Amino acid sequence: TKQVSDVVVEADKTVEVNVTLEQASSQLDEVVVTTTVSKNTEASVLNLQKNSVTLMDGLSLEAIKTTGASNIASAIKSVPGVSVQEGKYVFVRGLGDRYTKSILNGMDIPGLDPDKNTVQMDIFPTNILENVIVLKSAAAELPADFTGGVVNIVTKDFPTQKQMSISASVGFNPDMHFKDNYVTYEGGGTDFLGFDDGTRDLPISKETDIPNPSNSAENGTLEGITRSFNKTLATQRENSKPDFSLGFSYGNQFNVGDNKLGFIASIDHKNTTTFYEGFENGIYQKSPDSDVNELRFDRIQQGDLGSNNVLTSFLTGLSFKTGKSKYKLNLLHIQNGETKAAFFNQETQLSNDIDVVRDNLEYYERAVSNLLLSGKHTSDDASFITEWSLSPTMVNVNDKDVRLTTFIIDPDGFSISSDAGFPQRLWRELKEVNAVGKVDFSKSYEMFGNKSMLKFGGLYSYKQREYDIQNYNIAFRNFATAGLNGDPDAILADENIWTVESGSGAYIRGNFQPANSYDSDQQTTAAYLSNEFKFSDKFRAILGVRAEQFITHFTGQNNTGTEVFDNEKTIDELDFFPSANLIYGMKENINFRFSYSKTTARPSFKELSVVQITDLLTGRLFIGNPELTPTYIDNFDFRFEVFGDRAQMVAFSSFYKKFEDPIEIVAYSNVAPNQITPRNAPSADVFGVELEARKNFGFISESLNDLSLNLNISVIDSKIEMAKGEDQEFETRQIFARDGETIEDTRQLQGQSPYLINVGLNYNNRENGFETGLFYN
Numbered sequence: 171t172k173q174v175s176d177v178v179v180e181a182d183k184t185v186e187v188n189v190t191l192e193q194a195s196s197q198l199d200e201v202v203v204t205t206t207v208s209k210n211t212e213a214s215v216l217n218l219q220k221n222s223v224t225l226m227d228g229l230s231l232e233a234i235k236t237t238g239a240s241n242i243a244s245a246i247k248s249v250p251g252v253s254v255q256e257g258k259y260v261f262v263r264g265l266g267d268r269y270t271k272s273i274l275n276g277m278d279i280p281g282l283d284p285d286k287n288t289v290q291m292d293i294f295p296t297n298i299l300e301n302v303i304v305l306k307s308a309a310a311e312l313p314a315d316f317t318g319g320v321v322n323i324v325t326k327d328f329p330t331q332k333q334m335s336i337s338a339s340v341g342f343n344p345d346m347h348f349k350d351n352y353v354t355y356e357g358g359g360t361d362f363l364g365f366d367d368g369t370r371d372l373p374i375s376k377e378t379d380i381p382n383p384s385n386s387a388e389n390g391t392l393e394g395i396t397r398s399f400n401k402t403l404a405t406q407r408e409n410s411k412p413d414f415s416l417g418f419s420y421g422n423q424f425n426v427g428d429n430k431l432g433f434i435a436s437i438d439h440k441n442t443t444t445f446y447e448g449f450e451n452g453i454y455q456k457s458p459d460s461d462v463n464e465l466r467f468d469r470i471q472q473g474d475l476g477s478n479n480v481l482t483s484f485l486t487g488l489s490f491k492t493g494k495s496k497y498k499l500n501l502l503h504i505q506n507g508e509t510k511a512a513f514f515n516q517e518t519q520l521s522n523d524i525d526v527v528r529d530n531l532e533y534y535e536r537a538v539s540n541l542l543l544s545g546k547h548t549s550d551d552a553s554f555i556t557e558w559s560l561s562p563t564m565v566n567v568n569d570k571d572v573r574l575t576t577f578i579i580d581p582d583g584f585s586i587s588s589d590a591g592f593p594q595r596l597w598r599e600l601k602e603v604n605a606v607g608k609v610d611f612s613k614s615y616e617m618f619g620n621k622s623m624l625k626f627g628g629l630y631s632y633k634q635r636e637y638d639i640q641n642y643n644i645a646f647r648n649f650a651t652a653g654l655n656g657d658p659d660a661i662l663a664d665e666n667i668w669t670v671e672s673g674s675g676a677y678i679r680g681n682f683q684p685a686n687s688y689d690s691d692q693q694t695t696a697a698y699l700s701n702e703f704k705f706s707d708k709f710r711a712i713l714g715v716r717a718e719q720f721i722t723h724f725t726g727q728n729n730t731g732t733e734v735f736d737n738e739k740t741i742d743e744l745d746f747f748p749s750a751n752l753i754y755g756m757k758e759n760i761n762f763r764f765s766y767s768k769t770t771a772r773p774s775f776k777e778l779s780v781v782q783i784t785d786l787l788t789g790r791l792f793i794g795n796p797e798l799t800p801t802y803i804d805n806f807d808f809r810f811e812v813f814g815d816r817a818q819m820v821a822f823s824s825f826y827k828k829f830e831d832p833i834e835i836v837a838y839s840n841v842a843p844n845q846i847t848p849r850n851a852p853s854a855d856v857f858g859v860e861l862e863a864r865k866n867f868g869f870i871s872e873s874l875n876d877l878s879l880n881l882n883i884s885v886i887d888s889k890i891e892m893a894k895g896e897d898q899e900f901e902t903r904q905i906f907a908r909d910g911e912t913i914e915d916t917r918q919l920q921g922q923s924p925y926l927i928n929v930g931l932n933y934n935n936r937e938n939g940f941e942t943g944l945f946y947n
Contacts, residue, residue, distance in 0.1 A: 213817045215301055220813050223702060223712045223751050225307040225765055225823065227251070227862070234296045236932055236943045240339070240415055240440060241481075242302060242323065243291035247947045248928050249304050250821075250862040250882035251319070255921075258292040262304060262319030263825070263858055264886045266921030268771050268833065269803075271316035274323050275500070275542055277561040278313070278631050280602045286774075291321075293504050293538070295438040297337065297417045298485045300324045306825075307751060307807045308767030310700035310714025311610060311625055314747040317769050317803045317827060325500060328432030328489045332422040341413035346445040352410035353445070353476040354511045355531045356402055362441070364480040364507040370533055370570035372597045373398035376640055380680045383647045383668050393669050396662070396678045399642075403575045403593060403658035405511045405529050410476070415440040432489035440481045449475040449512070451788060453844060455520060461909045468521055469789070471528075473514035480507045494550070500542040508534045516576075524578055526590045529658050530786065531573040537566045553614040562605045569598035572786060575658040577651075584656030586646070593644040593661060594681075596786070602635045620704035625714070631694040635775045639686035639783070648674035685782045685794075688726030689737075690775045695719045700749075712751040719744045720772060724796065728780040733796075740778055740796055745770065763809040771801040773833060777848040793838050793847040801850070804828040814865075816875070821862045829854035832890060834920045840902040851899075854890035854919050880930040888919035 215228035227249050239245035243258050251263045262270045272289040273279065281289045305312065305320040312320060342348075358369035374380075374395055381392050419436035452470040456462075487500040510532040517525050544559040574594040577584040586592060610627035644661060647668055654660045661676050668675035700714025722741045727734040749767040756762060776783075779794035804827070811821035831850040838845035862882040867874035892900040892915055903913045918924075932943040 211817075215303075216813060216817055216819055218303070219819075220759070220761065220811070223753070224305050224309050224312070225763060225807050225809050227304045227306070229302040229304075231296070231299055231301060234299065234302075236930075236934065236941050238943075239296055241292045241296060242294040242299070245296055246291065246302055246304075246321070248880065248882075248930055248945065249302070250823075250928070251306070251858075251860050251884045251926060252304060252928075253923055253926050253947075254291070258290040259286060259288055260291050260321055261921070261923065262306065262321070263856075263860075263884065264888075264921075264923030264926060265318035265856070265919070268774075269317035270319055270321065271313060272321045272323065273313070274502070274540060275325060275544075275559075275561075276322060277542065277559055277608070278604060278606045278633075279538070279540060279563050280565045280604045280633060280635075283567075293481060293483075293506055293536070294323060295417070295440065295481070295483050297335075297419055297438050298325050298436050298483060298502070300326050306823075307765035308747070308749045308769055308805065309712060309751060310698035310716045310747075310749055311627065312716075313629075313694075313696070314716055314718050314745070314769050315772055317771055317805065317829075325485060325487075325502065326419075326421070326434055326436065328423055328434050328487070329421045330423055332420075334420045335418070337415070337417040339415045341415075341442075343413075345447075346443060347410050347412045349410045349445055349447075351407050351447070351474070352443075353405045353474045353513055354408060354478065354509065355405055357509055357533065361478075361507060361509055362480060364482045364505040365535055365537070366507065366533060366568075366570055370400070372571070372640060373400075376638075380678060383673075383677050384670075390670050392677055393667060396667050396676065397664075399595065399662065399678060400571060401659065401662040403529060403531065403573050403661055405513045405531065410443050410445050411441075413440075413442045426490075428493070430489075430491045432487075432491070434485070434487045436483075436485045438481075438483045440479075442479045442481075444477045444479075446475045449473055449514075453789075455843065456906050456908075460907065463908055467519060469516060469518045471514045471516045473512055473528075475510070475512040477508060477510045481505070495545065495547045498542065498544045500540075502538070502540045502542075504536075504538045506534075506536040508532075510534070522589060524589055526576050526578050527584070527656065528574065528576045531571075532786070533570045533572070535566075535568045535570060537564075539564045555612045556609070557611075558607075558609045560607050562603070565600070565602040565604070567598075567600040567602075569596065572596040572598070574786060575661070577654075577656045577658075580652070583652050584654070586651040586654070586661075592646075592679075593658070595642040595644070595678075597640040599638050599640075600635065602633065604631070604633045606631045617703045618705065620707070622701065622703040624699075624701050626697075626699045628698070629694070629696040631696075632691065633693075634691040635689070637686075637688050637690075637775070637781075639683070641681040641683065641686070643679045643681050644676050645679045646676050649676065683729050683782065684727050684731070685729045685780050688724065688779050688781060690722065690724045690726075690779065692720070692722045692775070694721075708755045710753050710755075712749075712753075714749050716747045716749070717744070718747065718770075720800070722778060724779055726780055729782060733780055735780070735796070741772070741800065743800060745802075759813040761809070761811050763807070763811070765805070765807040767805045769803050769805060771803065771833065773798040773800070773848065777833070789844065791838075791845045793845060795848050798833060798848055799831055799850055801832050802830045816866060816868075817864060818866060818878075819862070819864050821860075823860040823862075825856075825858050825860075827856040829856070829890075829919075832919070834890065834899075836893075836899050837902060839897045840905055849893060849898075851893050852891045854888065856886065856888045856919060856922070858884060858886035860884045876933055876935045878932050878934070880928070880932065882926075882928045884923075884926040886922065886924060886926075888922040889916045890919045891916055 211232045215230040234245045253261045259267045267288040303322040358367040360367040417438040421434035423432040450472045453468040454465040482505045484503045490497045512530040514528045540563045542561045547556045576590045578590050608629035613624045668677040696718045698716040702712045704710045724735045724740050747768045752764045754762040781794040783792045806826045809823040813819045832854045837843045838847045866878040894900045929946045934941045
């Protein structure tokens with residue numbers, strides 16, 4: 171036997187390999203040719219799609235480079251049925267973030283935003299990617315907690331030869347950059363690296379007992395506490411800088427005897443500035459007169475909003491490959507810091523008839539560290555494969571010294587009072603640890619004379635979150651705030667700070683709310699069994715079932731102390747999730763697919779709690795609900811797909827989803843529309859169709875083979891049954907109905923997009939390496 175390895179075959183090309191065999195006997199037993207399959211090209215992703223047991227779409231590194239996208243959130247918009255909200259949150263098939271699950275190299279990762287159920291995709295730079303796979307139908311080996319889709323972020327594998335790349339880019343938006351009225355504030359010395367240098371740290375211990383002001387000398391510590399806080403409270407104006415990014419990656423593979431050792435390292439740094447002049451948001455209400463159809467505003471907020479976002483990522487990994495095994499160790503760290511500042515004029519009419527000006531200073535620091543240790547082992551006859559993975563992840567999210575200062579506009583100047591709220595300082599800290607371990611086994615065998623595959627395995631996942639908000643106010647004793655002349659920086663000036671001797675001035679006052687501090691954990695234990703078999707050469711079926719036990723505990727209390735939870739079990743559910751995927755291969759390149767699966771959507775840590783959190787920008791109050799139950803969904807999918815050469819294809823899909831107990835964010839009561847809470851609705855239905863086409867123009871002329879069109883369209887309709895009863899959504903809508911208006915007991919599902927359109931015109935000349943494209947979403 172003679173083995174020829176390291177033969178690289180590029181897409182759409184033929185590689186000739188000349189092999190001379192020495193005569194050993196009169197009979198030739200075996201010739202083995204081994205190669206490594208590239209996974210980062212359009213052709214490779216389409217091949218995965220064609221042979222997948224589930225409905226899937228994907229995005230290759232090759233396609234990402236064509237779009238010029240710098241992060242996943244920007245790139246993934248071209249995947250059929252995928253949209254991006256707020257520039258970072260991925261929705262699949264128009265369903266909200268609750269129904270989309272994100273995994274990293276097949277393993278669970280926690281999100282960075284406590285207000286969302288999915289991972290922010292803008293934190294993943296494209297230079298660490300191999301591809302992004304979006305799975306739209308379930309299988310037993312996949313997690314059960316998704317409905318729209320599973321987004322699997324696959325980081326770079328190890329090259330077969332040395333590769334090195336250096337990249338740099340500059341971005342300019344005439345509406346945002348080189349603006350001399352860009353609003354910001356003075357931060358720390360390491361902001362440009364994506365983390366705070368301690369400038370914004372809480373200057374006192376969280377347990378510090380802050381005294382009230384008095385003439386007693388023993389309360390002199392109040393002066394020291396007040397002086398320890400950062401005095402900067404006002405925004406400032408400066409010239410906004412353009413966006414820029416820097417990247418470097420290196421990889422290689424070495425022979426170690428008969429084995430191979432691979433290495434990869436990548437670092438990426440991005441600095442992005444956004445500036446919105448004339449930013450506006452408001453709260454509007456219906457008139458109490460049912461014959462008035464126009465909305466009236468309660469509050470309108472207008473002004474300028476500036477943001478500088480710094481993202482640094484580092485990926486490194488080792489792989490060791492033997493003849494029958496492969497081991498991988500990957501380390502990924504992402505560091506993100508965002509400085510935000512805003513200056514608003516605010517007019518309030520209904521709840522409090524005042525006009526104010528407000529300075530917002532905000533800083534958000536986020537860090538993700540992920541370790542992946544995995545192995546794959548193949549038996550001598552390649553009929554039995556074992557794969558295992560261990561992946562701990564640590565997440566730290568800190569909102570550091572968020573400052574809100576509001577002055578009331580008086581006829582003869584400015585003042586501060588409880589009517590508009592005293593100046594506020596806030597620190598929010600979230601720590602989350604996620605540990606996941608899983609093992610998968612697959613056994614090839616024959617059934618009905620055809621090749622079949624039996625799969626089974628298990629998973630254990632543990633998530634633990636600590637959440638805490640420390641809130642402080644700046645109050646005044648015997649002090650006329652009109653003398654500040656509307657200058658926030660004058661509030662903590664040395665001469666204006668309260669002292670025992672003067673008995674007047676500004677001082678720090680604690681405003682801790684017990685509901686905003688909690689500990690919680692989630693445990694998922696899963697086992698699955700599935701079997702892939704063929705009825706004939708053209709028809710195959712994949713049938714399976716997954717069992718998941720989901721347990722969550724909560725420790726915390728409400729603000730009044732009437733509800734106290736001490737590591738109490740809030741959910742304990744053992745569920746079985748069947749799945750069936752049927753595939754009829756009409757021809758080698760044509761598939762008919764049908765899929766059924768049962769999945770779930772579970773409440774988040776924050777939702778399944780008693781927290782009461784105020785959004786600093788909108789003033790909206792979120793109230794947790796420990797009575798929530800999981801949502802269960804029956805999913806039906808159909809797809810017809812045709813694959814051509816040169817990464818061409820066309821596909822038509824339709825789907826239907828039936829929801830039981832969907833979770834929606836609704837008004838807490840009909841007298842408090844600015845207070846929101848999650849609640850289970852009775853049921854919901856979602857219908858949709860998708861069309862995808864990738865076609866080059868070579869059918870017109872051979873010279874147009876390098877020009878291609880990508881088109882995908884999704885049309886989706888949803889209907890949810892509103893909850894009925896006192897203070898429930900249906901009754902609230904009836905109370906505020908207009909004359910002659912009929913209130914139906916159904917509406918569209920929250921966050922559901924009625925349609926999605928993605929179009930791309932690409933030119934890719936492989937011979938000279940020139941690529942360009944024009945895209946619309």
